[in-house]
Amino acid sequence: MSSIRRVAVVAHFDxxxxxxxxxxxxxxxxxxxxxxxxxxxxxxxxxxxxGLDERITVIVRExxxxxxxxxxxxxLAVDALYAYDELIIANDSxxxxxxxxxxxxxxxxxGVECGAWSMTESQQVSRHLQSYFMVFRKDVFxxxxxxxxxxxxxxxxxxxEIILSxxxxxxxxxxxxxxxIASAFHPDAEGMRKLTARLKRKREREAAPSSxxxxxxxxxxxxxLVHYLWDDLYRxxxxxxxxxxxxxxxxxxxxxxxxxxxxxxxxxxxxxEVARMRATRINSMPLVTQAxxxxxxxxxxxxxxxxxxxxxxxxxxxxxxxxxHLDLIESIQGYMKNVIVDHDLFVSVKSVADRRxxxxxxxxxxxxxxxxxxxNIGRDVGPFISLLNSGLLDRYDAVCKIxxxxxxxxxxxxxxxxxxxxxxxxxxxxVLKILRAFKNESSCGIVGPEHAYVSNARFWGGxxxxxxxxxxxxxxEDARVRLGFFAGTMFWFRPAALDALxxxxxxxSEFDPEAGQLDATLAHVIERLFVLWVEQAGxxxxxxxxxxxxxxxxxxxxxxISVLPT
Numbered sequence: 347m348s349s350i351r352r353v354a355v356v357a358h359f360d361x362x363x364x365x366x367x368x369x370x371x372x373x374x375x376x377x378x379x380x381x382x383x384x385x386x387x388x389x390x391x392x393x394x395x396x397g398l399d400e401r402i403t404v405i406v407r408e409x410x411x412x413x414x415x416x417x418x419x420x421x422l423a424v425d426a427l428y429a430y431d432e433l434i435i436a437n438d439s440x441x442x443x444x445x446x447x448x449x450x451x452x453x454x455x456x457g458v459e460c461g462a463w464s465m466t467e468s469q470q471v472s473r474h475l476q477s478y479f480m481v482f483r484k485d486v487f488x489x490x491x492x493x494x495x496x497x498x499x500x501x502x503x504x505x506x507e508i509i510l511s512x513x514x515x516x517x518x519x520x521x522x523x524x525x526x527i528a529s530a531f532h533p534d535a536e537g538m539r540k541l542t543a544r545l546k547r548k549r550e551r552e553a554a555p556s557s558x559x560x561x562x563x564x565x566x567x568x569x570x571l572v573h574y575l576w577d578d579l580y581r582x583x584x585x586x587x588x589x590x591x592x593x594x595x596x597x598x599x600x601x602x603x604x605x606x607x608x609x610x611x612x613x614x615x616x617x618x619e620v621a622r623m624r625a626t627r628i629n630s631m632p633l634v635t636q637a638x639x640x641x642x643x644x645x646x647x648x649x650x651x652x653x654x655x656x657x658x659x660x661x662x663x664x665x666x667x668x669x670x671h672l673d674l675i676e677s678i679q680g681y682m683k684n685v686i687v688d689h690d691l692f693v694s695v696k697s698v699a700d701r702r703x704x705x706x707x708x709x710x711x712x713x714x715x716x717x718x719x720x721x722n723i724g725r726d727v728g729p730f731i732s733l734l735n736s737g738l739l740d741r742y743d744a745v746c747k748i749x750x751x752x753x754x755x756x757x758x759x760x761x762x763x764x765x766x767x768x769x770x771x772x773x774x775x776x777v778l779k780i781l782r783a784f785k786n787e788s789s790c791g792i793v794g795p796e797h798a799y800v801s802n803a804r805f806w807g808g809x810x811x812x813x814x815x816x817x818x819x820x821x822x823e824d825a826r827v828r829l830g831f832f833a834g835t836m837f838w839f840r841p842a843a844l845d846a847l848x849x850x851x852x853x854x855s856e857f858d859p860e861a862g863q864l865d866a867t868l869a870h871v872i873e874r875l876f877v878l879w880v881e882q883a884g885x886x887x888x889x890x891x892x893x894x895x896x897x898x899x900x901x902x903x904x905x906x907i908s909v910l911p912t
Contacts, residue, residue, distance in 0.1 A: 352380040352481075353427070354434035355420030357413040361626040363391035367615055368441045372585075375445035377401060379452050380434060384423055386416040411501040413437045413477070414512040418499040433482045440478060440585040441619065443612055447584020451530045460528040461486040462520055465583060467529035469567045471510065471702045474517035475527055476572065478587070491523050510702065531582060533575055541574045542566060544598040549673070551597060562676035564707060570596075577601045591616070592623045641721055645698055649719045651732050654692075660714070663689040663781065664742045666733060668726035668749035672700050674763075675707055678750060681771040682713075685746070687781065691715040692738070694729035696722050724857040726751075726835060727869040731852050739841040744784040746770055748836045766836045769795035769890045776890065780838050783893035791843030791885025792877060793893045794832030801830040801902045806874075808866030813874055820846040820875075822882050830887075830899050831874045833907045838893075839876070843885040847875075 354376045358369060376383050383402045388409035395404055407419055417435050427433065442448075455463050462482045464475035486492055495516060502508050520527060533541065545561040572579060576590045576598070589595060591603075607613040647653065665682055669675060672695070682691070691708070693715055695701050701717050708715035720729040726749035739745055748770065751763040771777060783790050806829055817827050858867040877887045886896035 350379075350431045351429065352432040352434060353424055353430045354380040354383045354436060355417055355424070356383060356385045357416035357420070357435075357437040358385055358387040359389055359409070359413075359438065360387075361389070362622075363389045363394065365390065365394040366438075366619060368443070368619060369438045371445045372436065372438065372440065372442040373399070373402060375442060375448035376434065376436065378445070378449065381430075382424075384420040386420045386423075388416065411499075412508050413439075414499055414508055415501055417477075418496050421496050428488055431484050433487045434480070435477065435482075436479045437477070439588050441588055441591065441616060442585045443580065443607060443616065444584030447580075447582065451583050454530050455481070455528065458528050459526065461525040463528040463530065465529065465585075466531045466571050466579070467527070468570060470570060471699065472514050472518065472706060473521075474514040475529065477513045477516065478572075486520065486525055489523075491519070495519050510699075531571065531575075531579055533571065533578065537575050537578050538566070540578075541569055541571075544574050544596070544600070545569060547600075548596050548598070561673075564676040565673055568703070574598055577606055580606055586616075588623060591620045641697070641719055645719060646721075649698055649701055651694075651718045651720065651729075651736050651738070654716045654718060654736070654738060656738060658716075659690050659738065659741060661688045661690045662741075662743045663687055664692060664739065664745045665689060666692045666694075666730060666739075666745055666747045668694045668729050669700070669704060670696055670722075670726070671750040671752055672703060674750040674752075675704060678748070678767070679707075679711065679713075681748075681767045684771050684774045685777050686774045687778075690742075692733055693717040694720045694733070696720065721854065722860055723854045724869050725749075725860070727872050728854055728857050731847075731872075732854065734841070734844060734848050735851055742841055744781055744838055744840055746836075746838045751834060751836075762834065766795050766798060766834045769797070770836060770838060780890065780893045783888065784838070784840060787886075787894050789885050790840065790888060790894065791880035791883065792832075792837055792839045792887045793890060794837035794887070795834070796889040796891040797905075798832045798834050798836075798907065799830070799889060799897065799902050800833055800905055800907055801828070801899055802904065802906065803829060805829060805833070805907070807870065809871045809874055812866070812868070813871045816850075816868075816871055817875060817878060820850050820879065820882075822846075822878055826882070827878065828899070829874060830877050830902070832876070833873075835873045835876075837876070839880070840885065843880040843883045844876070845883055846879045847872075 356373065356376070358365070360366065373383055373385070377399060381401065384405065385402055386405045386407060388407060390404065390406055398404070405419060405423060407416065421433070421435070424433070451465060460483070462475060462480060464477070464481070465479045466476045468474055468476050482492070499512060502511065517527060542561055545565060549561065572587045573590055573596050576586050580586050590599070603613060603616060607616060663685070665685065667678065667682075669678070691713060693704055693708070695704055695717060696719070698719055701719050704715070704717045708717070720732060724731065730747060733739060748767065751766070752760065769776075770780070780793050783793065814824060814827055818824060856868060858869075880887055888895060889897050
C-alpha cells in the first residue's frame with residue numbers, strides 16, 4: 347500500500363441486498379490504496395457482512411437520497427479525517443472485473459497536480475468529474491467550503507435534481523473555489539475516431555443513414571465517455587459501468603465481451619450478473635439523452651415561456667426554434683449564424699435537462715437566447731402557439747420559425763430539414779433579402795421556402811373537416827378556404843399577420859396527445875392554416891425566391907413534397 351494515507355467512502359445499493367463479487371473486488375481494490383473503507387448501504391442483508399475485512403466499516407441507512415446522501419453519511423462519519431492525505435468516494439455502479447486496474451489509475455494520477463480527480467470527466471450539461479469514483483486531496487477536503495458542501499446535501503428524490511445539484515454542482519463548487527481538477531482517462535486519437543463512429547451509427551438508427559452527417563464538435567464533446575468508450579476504459583482500468591452492459595443506452599456494444607475478458611470464469615460472472623441486474627433493477631437514466639416524462643408546475647413556472655422577461659427583449663427581429671432533437675443544436679446554429687442583424691432567439695425544449703444544455707451552448711457562443719421548457723404537446727406548433735399567445739412576439743417586424751425536424755414520413759427527413767433551413771437561413775444574403783421584403787413591403791405577411799409550398803388537394807390528408815371548423819372560429823368564411831401551405835412549418839412571418847390565431851387563444855389541452863401520428867392532428871391542421879390567416883389579415887404570402895411579391899397560388903398545383911403523406 348502507498349505511503350499516502352487514504353480513506354474511502356463507498357455508496358452501495360443492491361435490489362437483493364447482495365454484496366456482489368464485483369463490489370467485493372471494488373472494496374479489495376480500494377483496500378490496496380486506502381487504510382479504511384466506510385461502506386454505506388441502503389440495502390444490505392446481514393449475512394453479506396460476514397467475513398468482511400476488518401478495515402471496512404458498514405453503515406446501513408434508509409433508502410432515500412441516492413448515492414450522494416450515502417456519500418454525505420460516510421464523509422461525515424469519518425473519524426479524524428484531517429489525519430488522511432486523500433479521501434475517495436465511489437459507488438457500486440461499476441463492474442470491477444480487474445482490481446489491478448485501480449492500481450493503474452492511482453499510479454497514473456500520482457504525479458498530477460490537482461486538488462480533485464476522477465476516473466472520467468464529462469462535459470454533459472456542464473463540465474464535471476463523474477462521481478462514481480472521485481479522489482479529493484487534503485488541501486480540498488481539509489477546507490471549510492468542502493465540509494459546507496456535504497453538510498448542505500439534502501434528501502432529494504428526483505434523480506435529475508441530484509445530478510444537477512450535486513454531481514455537477516460539486517465540481518462547479520470546487521472550480522468556484524479555485525480547485526484544479528483532473529481525470530485519469532483521456533481518449534487517444536483512435537478512441538476519438540471510435541467515439542465519432544459510434545455517435546454516427548446511433549444517429550443512423552434514429553434517421554435515414556443517407557441523410558446523417560458526421561457528428562459535430564459539440565455532440566462529440568457532450569458524449570458520455572463511460573458509455574461510448576466503455577471497452578477502452580475496461581482495457582485501461584479494469585471496470586465497466588453497469589448500465590452499459592445492462593441497458594446499452596446508446597447501442598454501442600459493438601465489441602463482444604469474450605474478446606475483452608479473456609478469463610472465462612470472470613466472463614461467466616459478468617454475463618450472470620448482467621442477467622441478474624436486468625431481472626432485478628429498472629433502467630437507470632442516461633444523462634441528457636433521456637429525461638423523465640412530464641414537467642412539474644414548479645418547473646413550468648420557473649422555466650416556462652411565462653418566465654421570459656419582456657423587458658429584456660431588444661431587437662426588431664427574432665428566431666423561434668423548437669429544439670426537440672437536442673443533437674441537432676450545432677447544425678441548426680450553423681444556419682442561424684447567417685442572421686447577421688441584431689435579433690432575439692427563443693428556444694423551446696422538452697425538459698429542464700435539455701434547457702441546461704441549450705443555455706450553456708448559446709452562452710458559450712455569446713448568443714442572446716431565451717430558452718424555455720414546454721410540455722411535449724403539439725410538436726413544434728404547440729410551443730409556438732404558447733409563445734405567440736404570450737405576446738412576446740408582438741414587438742418584432744419579422745420572425746423566423748424553425749424546428750429540429752426529423753421526418754417520420756420519409757427516409758430523407760434530414761435532407762428535407764436542411765433544404766428548408768437553407769431556403770430560410772442559408773446565407774446572410776438570403777436573410778437580408780427576406781428582411782428587406784418585410785421592411786419595404788408593408789403587406790408582406792409570410793415568406794416560406796419556394797419548394798415547400800403545396801396546393802394540390804391530395805395534401806389535405808385527413809385535415810379538411812377540422813380545418814374548416816377552426817377557420818370558421820377564426821373568422822375565415824368557408825368559401826375562402828382552400829389548401830395552400832408551406833409544408834414543414836418553417837417560414838418567416840410578420841406577427842401582426844397572425845392576430846386571428848392569437849385571438850383564438852388555443853389551449854394546449856386542445857392538441858392531440860402525442861402518439862406518433864402521421865396526419866390529422868391539430869398541429870397538422872394549423873400547419874395548413876397559416877397562409878389563410880395571413881391573407882385574411884390583409885397581408886400576402888411569398889416565397890424565398892421572390893419575397894417581395896405575392897405568390898401565385900395556381901402555379902403550385904402540381905408541386906409535390908416527397909416527405910409529406912398524401
